[in-house]
Amino acid sequence: MRPAAAGTTRLLCLAGVVTAVGLLPWLSGRNPALTVLRARSAEQEPTREALDAVRRDLGLGAGPLHLLGDWAGGLLRGDLGTSWVSHTEVGPSVAAGLQVSLGLMGAALAVALLPAAALVAPVLVRGRGSAGAGAAMLAAVPEFLLATVALLVCGVWLGWLPTSGWQGPEHLVLPAVALGVPAGGLLGRLVADALPAVLDERWVELWRGAGVSRARVAWAALRRVVPPLVPQFGMAAVGLTGGAVAVETVFAVPGIGRTALGAAKSQDLPLLQGSVLALLLLGLVAGVAAAFTRRALLGPALRDASLTLPTARPVRTHPAIPLTLFTLLAVTIGWGLLRDPYAVHTTARLAAPSWAHPLGTDGLGRDVLARLGHGAASTVGTATAVCLLSLLVALALGFLPGVAAGAADIANALPPVIVGILVAAAAGPGTGGAALAVALISWPPLAAHAAALVQEVRSSGFLTAQRALGAPRSWILTRHVLPSVAAPVARHALLRLPGIALALASLGFLGLGAQPPAPEWGLLLDESRAYVERAPWAALAPAVALALLAGLAVSGAAYAQGRAAYDQGRRTVASAVRKEAPVGI
Structure with missing residues (x-):
């Protein structure tokens, strides 16, 4: 039943994505008629009559089913439509x-x-x-x-x-x-x-x-x-x-x-x-x-065998590496939080790094260090909310492995940028849309981890004894299964926090996330491209910060995996010693 459930979920999710693409003109929360009118004629006044004429021309007055039917019919004929x-x-x-x-x-x-x-x-x-x-x-x-x-x-x-x-x-x-x-x-x-x-x-x-x-x-x-x-x-x-x-x-x-x-x-x-x-x-x-x-x-x-690899050895790293990266980021962010990220100094535009502006200024004379610090605070906060949402979804889907597997296949086929483009087209660019886009596809690794732990806990001997004693399913779920699953998956979600922050930064860089004048790292990098030849430090500051964040994500995960493998080895050795020890010891 599990492969059939996964296949059904996969088809339903794929149909849902295609339907969402087909309904984009109806789902758009913005005013496409106004955007198209300005693109066609920047000088024409956006009067009600002009906007109604554009809507009739684009077919926006029809209902969602009519829009979806026309689009799907053209798609079957190989006609993708005409550019607005x-x-x-x-x-x-x-x-x-x-x-x-x-x-x-x-x-x-x-x-x-x-x-x-x-x-x-x-x-x-x-x-x-x-x-x-x-x-x-x-x-x-x-x-x-x-x-x-x-x-x-x-x-x-x-x-x-x-x-x-x-x-x-x-x-x-x-x-x-x-x-x-x-x-x-x-x-x-x-x-x-x-x-x-x-x-x-x-x-x-x-x-x-x-x-x-x-x-x-x-x-x-x-x-x-x-x-x-x-x-x-x-x-x-x-x-x-x-x-x-x-x-x-x-x-x-x-x-x-x-x-x-x-x-x-x-x-x-x-x-x-x-x-x-x-x-x-x-x-x-x-x-x-x-x-x-x-x-x-x-x-x-x-071909039909379940060929798997032996367990890979974890990548070991010294704890000083993630600690050093974290300290560098924390000091930089803390220093920047003490400064004003929105203060404009036109006389200090594109100023080189100095004691007054340790990382220089941007094209409006704003302090780069201040914007870096405040941008990190907002990005990490948004990434934390996305992590929490992904954790809740993963814990729920961990008990439905067949459904989760099918949905995960479609989620894995959609990079964050693609989902971000769809969300931006429907709701407009912004921090909320970027967070939603990343949350929609960040849960599969956590759900797979949760499903494996649920299966392991359910097959354990002490739960079999609990069932034999007549313990209700709700009591077993809340007292044994969830506590055993939630803690490891929560640690896994925490390790994915820097990666989620990088995904949010990538959407900000493309203009799909936080909007000016928000001091978001990806947006800072995008804004600095216009004057990168004159003021390369304005681009290097967020670039180095993002590189440190990537290093922190990798080294932190490697240290956690190595520590987990070490602890598992110690538990295995201790168990073997207890089994071989004489009864009197």
Whole structure:
């Protein structure tokens, strides 16, 4: 029943997403008629008659079912509609943007192979070790942050490569690097962390004893590692669709992500519908391709087997690393909270760092340190609320693993940026919309953790005894199951807090989250791009802060995992000692 429930939930969630896309003109809480009127003629007065004429032209007067039916009917005929702003067919614009994005993603995957190979090769040569915390941090760096740093260093300061446009191969390099390096770090980390456990398996020892060459053993170990990890590779490919939106925006690449973002901001909803469907289709195709690739790699003999990897060794890190990063961030934020983030000093515009302004000033003369501190406070507060909501959803869905699995598949196929674009189109950009977008897709890892713990607790011996004694189900749930599940999942949610803050910052960077003059980190980075050549410190301050936040997320999670593994080992040894000890001891 569980696979059937998961499949049904998956189809229902997919239908819900497609329906939401089709109903965007009706769901929009903004005034698309006013936006379209201003886009068509900035000089025309927005009178009631003019707005009513635009609504009739766009078909906004019809009900939701009529709008959805017309859109679905056109979709079945291959007609994505006509742009509200440019009066051109949406289909060719989506196809052109999709072609550019596919080329960029292909180049990014080629770039990703380089850091992935660099992380995996030492493990194959030594036969032990793992990718380490450095690879984890590389995978955690947001694409928009890496793109901004690459543009600043390689494009502006050094002048090696062009910083915008799509005219030739040289314009592809920086976007592909910004998009491919984090993906390569993730792929390399997955393989390198799983290899040591595989190289410790019995068959490797037998092959080496039989004189099989090291290269052949390494190739066989990779063949053993890759199939169970292919679904994770598919998730990395899905992540490229979300990262492409930010990278295309930074480098002004005319891809499907930038097209979708521009359509959301201009309320060109037909173009937005077609672009989001194309991005969703890319994510679903990546998932299906991953499933078929896994079947092909396993072959007929193991195709129906539940092939899993041995438990990967946790990445160990010294507790001083997260403590140092946390101290740096805390001191910077605390210092900034003591200053005024909104005070404008026109005479001190783009001032260099000094004692009066330790991190310089922005284009309006506002203190960067103050805005950094106050932006962190609001971002962390919003991320905490999102964490709490995700925790509650995960605890509820942990008792419905079949339903949660199907919904999680669709949530995983939607990067935060895509959901943020949809929410912004319906409700307008803002902190609340960004928080909702991140919350909608941040619960699957927590729900999977909760479901595993629920299954473990329910199968324990003491609960069997409780049922035999006639304990009611509600008493068992509230006194045993929930306390055993809630605490570990809450710690897991706390470790995801920096990652959620980074997701909120990415939406702010794209203009989908907090709006000016709010001092939000992603928004600070976006605002500083206009004068990055004259005042690079205004961009470096939020960039370094976001990098420290990513490092804190990775090192904190690594330390927690290592500590948990250490405690589990101590409990196992203590249990073995108790079993072997004489009765009189």
